[in-house]
Amino acid sequence: MNKNSSTKTKFLKYADKDRITSGIPQLDDIIHSLRLGDNVVWEVEELEDYRHFAVRLIRQAIRSSSKCIYVRFAPHEPILQPMEGLEIVKVDPGSGFDFFSSQVHRIIEYYGEKVYYVFDNLSSLMVEWATDELVANFFKATCPYLFELETIGYFCLTRGKHSHSTVAGIRETTQVLIDYYHINGKAYIHPLKVYDRYSQSMFLPHLVTGEAWEPILDSSKAATISSSDRRKIIRTRKSGTSPWETVYTKLKFHHDMETLDTLPQPEIIALKQELSRMIIGDHPRFNRLADAYLSLEDLLSIRDRMIGSGRIGGKAVGMLLSRNIILASEKKEEFADIIEPHDSFYIGSDVFFTFMINNDLFLLKIKLSDNSSMTKEEFEEVERRFLQGKFPEDIVEQFRELMDYFGQAPIIVRSSSLQEDNYGNAFAGKYRSEFCPNQGSPEERLEEFMHAVKLVYASALNPDALAYRRTRGLHYQDEQMAILVQRVSGMPYKQYFFPALAGVAFSKNLFRWTKRIDPGKGMIRLVFGLGTRAVDRVGRDYPRMIAVSQPTLRPETGLKVIKYSQWDVDVLDLDKRELRTISFRNLIEDCDYPGLRLFVSVMNEGYLTDPYTNSIDCSQEIVLTFNNLIKNTKFVDTIGEILRIVEEVYEHPVDIEFTASADQRGNIRINIVQCRPMTTPGNSENITIPDNIKEDNILFRSNMLINEGKVENIEYIVYIDPQAYEIADMDTKRSIGRIVGSINEKMSTMDTNFILMGPGRWGSSNIELGVNATYSEIDHTSLLVEIALEKAGHIPEVSYGTHFFQDIVEEEIIYMPVYPDMKNSSFNEAFFRNSGNMIKDILPDHERFSTVVKVINVREASGGGNAVVIANLYEQNAICYLEKPTVARTWKLDKLKGQWQ
Known part of the structure; x- marks a missing residue:
């Protein structure tokens, strides 16, 4: 809002000024009434809607003996009819912007302070002057003067008719901006900006009905309403000549004009496929699905809801395809009432690289992609650098419109990289998702949103993501970070917002x-x-x-x-x-x-x-x-x-x-x-457990599995002693995951198999429940064992369905919980207790952890044998046992030490 310094001082406590009624109690309740100095801009579809609010304001003002002026300049039907107490002043915009603006300024100066003004539709000026930009310039020249004189001014714009920059300039300048629209015969009012006033429902859409105008709090109802709104969501930007804009503009023009049938069918198909590839990318299997299940209208809708350009990423594509597949199925009529509509937005992948290049972060990305490891502290510095970055102003303005759209509805900012959620590469949990409660003033909500976007961008360089990409040979492939912005499902309960049910289904x-x-x-x-x-x-x-x-x-x-x-x-x-x-x-x-x-x-x-x-x-x-x-x-x-x-x-x-x-x-x-x-393990046709294993050779058994396999020649076991872990101090527990990561990295340099065993839940965020190791710290193990000592509170959770589960299945890591306290269980505690510990040879600077972390050389501990693991998913039966090696190995302890050192 444009104000000089004296104005800022004069109206320092703007919200504390006397409340002025709009003449409509329900509107007063929503925006906490008007204040002297308010300019109110109404975005409306029909002039009659603006007339309704303007008439109520002026009638109320006349009753309170206030001076009321109607500034008449447009060719449309009058907003106000002559009435006692109202002066109608006519100004001709045909003489040009300069003359018109000067005349309006002189009118405001003549009538002075505390006057009520109603102006004709500002959109008519765009026709008169043949330019959209001058409409914003007129308002930016007029509004601050009205504010300074403590007037009340009503203006209106035709909804969806103006460019992004025009509305952005008006929004920045005015005190109150209100969107008023109709969907399916019902009217809704949605305050987009209310200067220096706030409530938890002020910036939500409200259903205009009867005595009470109710805010739309339920996410399902809000999405249904919003997805039915056919106007362009992100306003028109300056057209470019890039292939992207050329293809989109041509298809959009013919679609909106209903002239697609004038184009040859092969040309329509080719243009549609070209737009689809620009939005989705070049993934043959997804392209086939997109061609079949995303209509031209779907693709145009995606583009209309996209900020910037580029692709929308795998997560967004998966969400859109699955919804359309269901709604096109043989049960589409049944699912039409079950599947909630979505009203998601997309930040194109090009914005990611623009942000990095503009903020000198691109070279950092290249350096980290080539690096083999990164500490938690180093990544925190990466996040700090991303959070200091700035977005281009045109992107910020589109962010602002996105926030206006959602109002105060909670949203989630989700990664949607090009490689994410693809066939064979899930990237489950590798990149960040950030919830935005989306409360506070529009400026606070915008800052919170941009903070979330930057954190998601930074997560493209987090250690787990980089390790995942290197492990799967993707670290030199194109990986751009698009973002999916979704409304959080649910409804308010007390001061909380959440869905009743959420989950993952396989x-x-x-x-x-x-x-x-x-x-x-x-x-x-x-x-x-x-x-x-x-x-x-x-x-x-x-x-x-x-x-x-x-x-x-x-x-x-x-x-x-x-x-x-x-x-x-x-x-x-x-x-x-x-x-x-x-x-x-x-x-x-x-x-x-x-x-x-x-x-x-x-x-x-x-x-x-x-x-x-x-x-x-x-x-x-x-x-x-x-x-x-x-x-x-x-x-x-x-x-x-x-x-x-x-x-x-x-x-x-x-x-x-x-x-x-x-x-x-x-x-x-x-x-x-x-x-x-979904990544699935192989079959168990040839996986059988021998019947003749000696009891003394069994290290442990499990009867609860989520995947299967057979691993032979296991030479090392990394064993976190559950009892020692239980009594360890908090600093030690917090460090165990990093120690495991160091061992994991050293093991990766050797041609060997090893087992990780520890108490409770691997990867838990709560170190009291298990070792807080990340994906990059366990990704080279062959078998992950969770030891369940119930008396110590170490109870595994069968990880089926978690991001953790996805990781171990994709890496073909066998997972099993082991219950030493249960009857009929097998756990060779003596073997783990009495075996020697090599940790001082591997990590000489971390010998103090030897009371908790033990690295066991299986051959040395067993007198020349190796360990074998067999896990049969169908039988829910797994065993780890000792046997003489089937392949001659000549590793010596001193040679092994040299290899590590």
Whole structure:
């Protein structure tokens, strides 16, 4: 807003000035009333809408004996009719910008302070002057003078008619900017800017109906409304002559003019495919799917919602394709009421490189891509440099329009790189996603959003991502970071925002805990609240694991169900403007959450029972089981059908991330937020466990697997002693992951197989629950073992469905939990206790960790043998045992030391 220094001093406490009514109580409630000095710009579709608000303002002002002026200059029907107390002043814009602006300025000067003004439609000036830019210039010249004289001024623009730069200039200058529109016969009002006033619902769309204008809080309703709005989302920018703009402009013109039939069909097909490749990239399998399932209208809509240029990346493509595949299936009529519409935006991949080059970060990317390792501290410095970067002003203005579109609805900024979510390369969890609670003033929300974008950009250079790309031979291939911006699913509850249901679903079930389960029917990993707890290994929680073929079966029985349940919920705290983890019991302490009976069971006389009604006794122990949801709704069947349909079209197993909701009657709504090809391990046809293994040679057994395989000639075991880890100090526990990473890196230089064994959950964010090692610190192991000592609180979580799971399956790392405390289990504690420790030879500067971390030379510890691991997924049976090596090896300890040194 343009104000000179004296004006800033005069109106320092703008929000504390006397409130002025607009003549409409509902509008006053939303924007906390007008203030003297407010210029209000209305973006409307019909002039009658602007007339309605202007008439109410002037009538109220006349009743309060205020001076009212109607500035008449446009050829359209009058906004205001003559009435007592209103002066109508006519100005001719035909004499040019200079004359017109000067005359208006003299009128304002003549009438002085505290006057109410209504102006004709500013869009008419664009026709008169044959330029859009002068419309903004007139407003920027007029608005500050009205502000200084403490007037109230009403202006309007025809919605969607003006360029990006014109509206940006008006938005920057005015005090209040309001979007007013109609969808499906209903009217909505959406304040985009309200200077120096704020509430948690002020910048949301509101349904204009009756006495109360209700904010649209539910994400599903908001997306439905927004996706029905056919106007161009990111306003027209200056056209270029690049092939991208040429192809898009030609198709857009003929589509909007309904003249596509004048072009030869082969030309339309060729242009559509060319635009598709520009947006999606050159991936033959995805191109085939895009040609079949993305219409021309879909492609144009993507372009209209794109900031910058370039491609939208794998995550965005997967989301769009899976939705369209489902909605084009034989059950499309049924799914039309189930699949929530999306209103996502895309930041094109070109913006990523522009940002890096403009901020001297491109050479840093090249250097780090060639480097073999990076410490946590070094990456923090990389993030700091990215956060200091600046975006080009035209991109910032498009960001601002994106934020205006979402208002105060929470959003998530998600990586969508070119290589991400591709066939064979999932990049699961390698790049960053950032939630934006999206509260505060427009300026605060914009800064929060740009901060999130920069963090996602920086994550392209994080150690795990670089290690993943090097391991898979992708580090020299083109990797550009596009971004997918999505509305967070859910609705407010208290001061929190979250979806009722979120999770990840797999079309193939690799976690088959009983032979009654059909692995071809898929698996669901379900949580209450944000889906972070479904894909990450966090806290002491366990999501509900649902086999689609046998949904009521659980891996646990009896009261163990209580132990292996979800106890904490991830939510967005709208008051504190942050992602928070909160106890489920504290969250629903009043038991008034809508449809709670679908999600919980209650402890009754020593047994878990499922509620029959919505009346739940809050004094009882409440457990998240989702039993009623599974038994009494079509949720599982619906997810199963989605998996079947998408897998069939992809011609490959898939995993899908989703959010969902269920109303009081059990009707399900599902929002697909991500879809990617699923990595599956090989078959177990030739994997059998010998019957003649001596008991003394068995190191451990497991009967809970998520993948399979056979590894011979295992020469080393890296063993984190569970009991020593339990009593270690916090600094030691925090360092164990880095020590493991150093050992992992040294092992990678040798032609050898090794096992990693440790307490609880590998990769957990909570070091009390297990070793906090990242992907790049374990990626060369052949077998990952989680040792479960329940008395020490080290309980593995079967990682099926997490990003961690995706990593170990893609790297063909065999994973298994081992339960030494369980009856009929095998764990050769004596072998691990009595074997020698080579850590001082490998990491001489870290000998102090030798009480916790042990590197065992299997040949030396066993008197000349190697270890063998056999894991049969179908039988859910795995064993690690000692045998004499089948291939002669001549490694000596002293030679091995030399190799490491």
